[in-house]
Amino acid sequence: MKKNLHIIKVGGNIIDDDTRLDAFLSRFASLEGAKVLVHGGGKLATRLAADLKIPQQMVDGRRITDAETLRIVTMVYAGLINKSIVAALQARNCAAIGLCGADADIIRAHKRQHATTDYGFVGDVDRVDGRRLAELADSGLAVILAPITHDGNGQLLNTNADTIAQETAKALSAYFDTTLIYCFEKAGVLLDAEDDSTCIPAIDPVTFETLKDEGKIFAGMIPKLTNAFQALGAGVGKVVIGKAEDWDRLMAGETGTTITLNLHPHGR
Amino acid sequence: MKKNLHIIKVGGNIIDDDTRLDAFLSRFASLEGAKVLVHGGGKLATRLAADLKIPQQMVDGRRITDAETLRIVTMVYAGLINKSIVAALQARNCAAIGLCGADADIIRAHKRQHATTDYGFVGDVDRVDGRRLAELADSGLAVILAPITHDGNGQLLNTNADTIAQETAKALSAYFDTTLIYCFEKAGVLLDAEDDSTCIPAIDPVTFETLKDEGKIFAGMIPKLTNAFQALGAGVGKVVIGKAEDWDRLMAGETGTTITLNLHPHGR
Numbered sequence: 001m002k003k004n005l006h007i008i009k010v011g012g013n014i015i016d017d018d019t020r021l022d023a024f025l026s027r028f029a030s031l032e033g034a035k036v037l038v039h040g041g042g043k044l045a046t047r048l049a050a051d052l053k054i055p056q057q058m059v060d061g062r063r064i065t066d067a068e069t070l071r072i073v074t075m076v077y078a079g080l081i082n083k084s085i086v087a088a089l090q091a092r093n094c095a096a097i098g099l100c101g102a103d104a105d106i107i108r109a110h111k112r113q114h115a116t117t118d119y120g121f122v123g124d125v126d127r128v129d130g131r132r133l134a135e136l137a138d139s140g141l142a143v144i145l146a147p148i149t150h151d152g153n154g155q156l157l158n159t160n161a162d163t164i165a166q167e168t169a170k171a172l173s174a175y176f177d178t179t180l181i182y183c184f185e186k187a188g189v190l191l192d193a194e195d196d197s198t199c200i201p202a203i204d205p206v207t208f209e210t211l212k213d214e215g216k217i218f219a220g221m222i223p224k225l226t227n228a229f230q231a232l233g234a235g236v237g238k239v240v241i242g243k244a245e246d247w248d249r250l251m252a253g254e255t256g257t258t259i260t261l262n263l264h265p266h267g268r
Numbered sequence: 269m270k271k272n273l274h275i276i277k278v279g280g281n282i283i284d285d286d287t288r289l290d291a292f293l294s295r296f297a298s299l300e301g302a303k304v305l306v307h308g309g310g311k312l313a314t315r316l317a318a319d320l321k322i323p324q325q326m327v328d329g330r331r332i333t334d335a336e337t338l339r340i341v342t343m344v345y346a347g348l349i350n351k352s353i354v355a356a357l358q359a360r361n362c363a364a365i366g367l368c369g370a371d372a373d374i375i376r377a378h379k380r381q382h383a384t385t386d387y388g389f390v391g392d393v394d395r396v397d398g399r400r401l402a403e404l405a406d407s408g409l410a411v412i413l414a415p416i417t418h419d420g421n422g423q424l425l426n427t428n429a430d431t432i433a434q435e436t437a438k439a440l441s442a443y444f445d446t447t448l449i450y451c452f453e454k455a456g457v458l459l460d461a462e463d464d465s466t467c468i469p470a471i472d473p474v475t476f477e478t479l480k481d482e483g484k485i486f487a488g489m490i491p492k493l494t495n496a497f498q499a500l501g502a503g504v505g506k507v508v509i510g511k512a513e514d515w516d517r518l519m520a521g522e523t524g525t526t527i528t529l530n531l532h533p534h535g536r
Binding site for chain 2: 051052071074075076077078079080082083084086087088091095096097098099100102103104105141148150152154155156
């Protein structure tokens with residue numbers, strides 16, 4: 001039987017807020033078993049770019065990454081945020097190691113090719129070295145991943161943290177019984193984006209299609225769910241989307257939205 | 269018999285110069301056996317501080333590290349420089365992992381206490397986890413160390429790269445036959461600081477005292493040499509000081525200055 005591993009993606013809304021980040025890291029530190037944390041970047045990179053007067057351009061929520069911007073996100077994500085998290089975890093007796101995708105060649109990516117938009121140094125993931133990550137996680141280290149990858153030819157690339165979490169979960173599922181948890185600012189997948197009480201407890205592909213057809217799922221949620229189904233199809237045991245603040249209940253499966261391949265496996 | 273390990277300290281004069289850094293990394297990549305690279309910061313941090321209008325103050329060549337400056341050095345050293353080096357090494361088929369002292373609790377330090385100068389968040393090393401580093405180095409990964417440590421209580425600290433190289437060499441000498449090489453801008457320890465041809469091939473404590481008494485050693489060299497003798501006393505096999513450009517001859521012991529405990533072990 002495989003051991004359990006949790007992979008948690010934590011977004012900018014927590015990274016940007018010292019109090020919430022502290023609380024989150026205390027919860028993460030106390031989580032038993034193998035674990036991986038994938039962090040996004042939050043507003044720190046945007047703020048540093050503004051201070052340095054480097055104009056930033058976003059297309060569909062993605063940061064166009066010119067050479068100067070790549071330097072900024074490498075500094076902020078792989079340097080400041082990653083190492084601050086690692087030091088904070090060590091202080092909580094959680095042995096942690098902070099890496100980006102270039103380290104030990106863990107995540108290889110290629111520069112995004114797009115018909116109409118030049119995203120610059122944005123990387124789309126080619127492969128994750130699950131074996132290497134599994135060895136680290138199995139040695140008792142919490143692996144803290146910054147959303148920077150490389151192309152194998154010396155080029156660092158800015159890569160979406162949600163995608164890194166998903167691809168890492170897929171690669172690790174060969175070695176661990178893997179649960180992927182996306183912590184974000186809402187209670188889960190909501191019927192009314194403004195009302196946490198409308199959280200859908202569980203979604204399978206059939207429910208997903210129905211909700212999409214009925215226009216009941218917030219557009220921004222659709223790629224997250226599509227990715228979640230893909231991760232499940234590739235061997236990830238469970239995907240949960242919810243609020244970091246609801247940690248205990250989220251871990252117990254009592255809150256948030258659980259994404260599953262089949263809500264009624266026996267046709268009930 | 270212990271395996272060989274090289275630990276190379278590379279300074280700002282190489283980090284700041286893309287062409288020299290490229291050449292250095294190619295040589296480092298081709299070095300056989302276990303290896304560790306400790307890099308300094310160079311002028312990038314100073315430049316970023318200037319761009320952000322954060323005044324910098326140096327005392328005896330050490331950067332006074334207030335909270336804002338700590339953020340800068342963490343970003344530049346542990347982020348930009350460390351990850352750029354790792355990606356460049358991967359491109360040279362050298363499996364590398366970039367870490368700072370907080371990662372896996374590798375280097376614990378304390379905030380410097382000084383009678384008259386407040387150095388801010390500057391750390392003096394308490395201990396290096398040689399076993400963890402040895403495991404990484406023995407697994408075929410070149411370990412790339414940024415000069416940032418932590419105090420175990422969540423505080424990152426800016427730490428002198430020469431000291432990190434020395435303390436790391438000492439800790440690793442329990443596991444490997446360790447050679448410590450300081451690459452800097454001169455050919456070695458010089459009798460005339462402006463003339464590379466006056467390089468002293470080998471120095472032991474007796475020669476060192478004589479040269480000091482005669483005022484023949486450049487003041488800035490004295491702490492480096494004192495540290496080198498201390499490292500040798502603690503089990504490091506060999507310490508060499510020289511120019512990165514002279515790599516092949518430096519590795520062969522044909523150039524640079526070799527620091528040794530006893531030039532004439534049999535009283536010859």
